[in-house]
Amino acid sequence: MKLKYIIFFFLIAIKLFSQKQVEVFFDFNKDFPNTSSILQINEWIAKNKNVEITKLIGYCDSIDSKNYNKKLAERRIESTQMLLEKSGLKFNKKLEKIAFGKDFKQYKVQSENRKVTIFYVELETESVKSELTRKIKNAKIGEHITLPNIYFFNNSARIVPKSDPTLIDLRCAME
Template sequence: MMRNYLLCLFYLFSVTVFSQNKLEVFFDFNKDVPNELSQIKINQWVLEHKNAEIIRVLGYCDSVDDSEYNKELAMRRINTMITFFKDNAVKISDKVELKAFGKDFDYSKNQSENRKVVVFYTEVEVIIPKDVTVESDFQLTQLSTLVAEEKSTLASKFDKAKKGDLIRINNISFYFNSEKVMQQSEPILEELYQIMVANPKLRIEIHGHICCNPNPNDTKLSYRRALVILKYLTKKGIPVNRMNFKGYGSNDPIYRLPERNEKERAANRRVEILIVAKQ
């Protein structure tokens, strides 16, 4: 009864506001991939801005090289960010504006400040009066919680599996456009290691999959991500002859591309373990 009352208060007294904001992403000299600090920043941004919609993306370069080359580099930086947003299920407006600048803008005297992409986005904000209490059901589920749930069930999945089975592992998240595992996901890899230790006859093949990318030949990232899991296990002492790895890109989706919603994208963006041998 009290719960229903609180829900009514939430909908009656909350105010929905559409705000326009911007995100600045910085790049190293002559690179079209965000620098390390910006990679951390944009991954955190994705977690904190579930209701964002990208409406405008502007690309810039420093004053080195000619305007034509700089404009081409600025556009590559824009495309890198668009790919990132698609891979992370960030909504992009159908009328999104993409504009690259060569040398036709006001430069900062600090060259590193010119190597950037500026992303403009709108966001739905629900403003709740301070005297209205909202239960935790309204809070966004954090990655660490999902990882804990996945870890708690992983050993059971392997216990029940037989040779030839595929075990899907969700919530192994990586930093932007890289094979570096985010810190919040490391407990899952540790649990996989413990499973390999507890089952010395177990041999596996690690499969990497991505979502959203319609190019069937673009398998490099999924290949590198599967490899980094294998390297994690070998570094901790698991013999390499007990493992193999493959990267499938988006060639083996659970849901047909383009995915219709985040649930389908999340399902396609996964790691799977093929049981090669088990005793």
């Protein structure tokens, strides 16, 4: 019984630590990301299309009042979420949005405090194996495999373009 609990908590710990994060920075008193952060986040989005956003945490620097900074952090979270939604990223149904304002351990450099931290998990991609892939994987040495839908131009070695899907499938199976 103890072993089951240990395995259960181990799996939960793995799930918690599998979350990754990226930071988006803002200029003073602005609720839209600065130019360098927009470039960085666009590059990140291009590389990470298969992720799910789980949490957004907004921060501000120590200038201005506590309430103003909390509202500014909320606006920064909203603008970041809007930017991510427009790019087509998925959000967790239980998305957490936390606005700290200036109630957190501040960095000495104020510009490092003006940010939104995006927490995300990578989604598992389901590999769809075709019938041809299964045939190749299960084939024994010396066994013949028939390639369906391979067409040639008039008794030549040139392949007709409509054969491309089968050839692509074959290439994927051989990798």
